[in-house]
Amino acid sequence: MPVSASTRERSRVFLDEDGEIRYLFPAEVWPSAKPSVLVVVSREAITVLSTGLWSRRKPKSVLARLPRETVLGPVDTHLTPSFTVEGIDYELDEEYVAVVHAADAEITRSGGIPPDPFPDV
Template structure:
């Protein structure tokens, strides 16, 4: 399920002015701490949610430069990825979001050729 516009607005309040959210997805740590991973053009920001909440961002946990890769995602049993020295769990529906955010780092050369480029 996509992250709601209400949650996006709450997260936007914690980001620098003018930052545009390119990707956002929820993640958890030890099934007790919930985070939102927010990818902007210049950063990957991990936002901690309030205790026992998945939709109430509390503060910025850590900020990484955009050059950091979020994946690869280990899809064995529960999908996980490592970021900032911690292993986060993510719902399988967000694995393509992580892959897309990482694919952007390689630029246009990493994308498959357009099969209908003449249209």
């Protein structure tokens, strides 16, 4: 399920003033005492927001801020989709694997943003 507009607005508070959200997806940090996070990809940075133990929709604090040039993938889809960034393992729902790939393609492709797979929708 796509991330709601209200979750996007709550997440925007933790970004820089002109921080435009390019990609946003929930993930789980495994193993961790604060497992639920939102990963927010903006033009300037990748921001990992803690949502606490009981919610995947309400960001509470910034756990990490990474340079936008950071590549999130590859996503290991063998069992539960997961990826590792800066030594931290993140698990995500299958539906968000394409979001991670799109965020990575934006910085690794010479043409910039990947083409919209559903331009008529």
